[in-house]
Amino acid sequence: MKIAVQKIVVVVMLVLSSQFAMAQTPPPPTPPPGLPIDGGLVAMFFVALVLGYFISKKYLFTKKSSL
Incomplete structure (x- = not known):
């Protein structure tokens, strides 16, 4: 019985310390x-x-018309 109470106390302390962290x-x-x-x-x-x-369309258009 005493071991179960100690385990519960340890688990509660671990849970509380992790929440504080x-x-x-x-x-x-x-x-x-x-x-x-x-x-x-x-x-x-x-x-x-x-x-x-x-710009490319204008360049190609002017290039073709200059020939």
């Missing part, structure tokens, strides 16, 4: 250096595709 507040996050790169990245990609298409 996990109750600490995390440190504040550090701010990122510079500006984020992912803002509008998809839009910039499509604008680059459209701009590249029009």
Whole structure:
């Protein structure tokens, strides 16, 4: 009987000590250096595709007409 009481006391003490250890507040996050790169990245990609298409089309059109 005495061994069972000791086991219960040990288990309760372990549970309480683990809760105290996990109750600490995390440190504040550090701010990122510079500006984020992912803002509008998809839009910039499509604008680059459209701009590249029009510039290459203009280049090929002027190249053919000059012959």
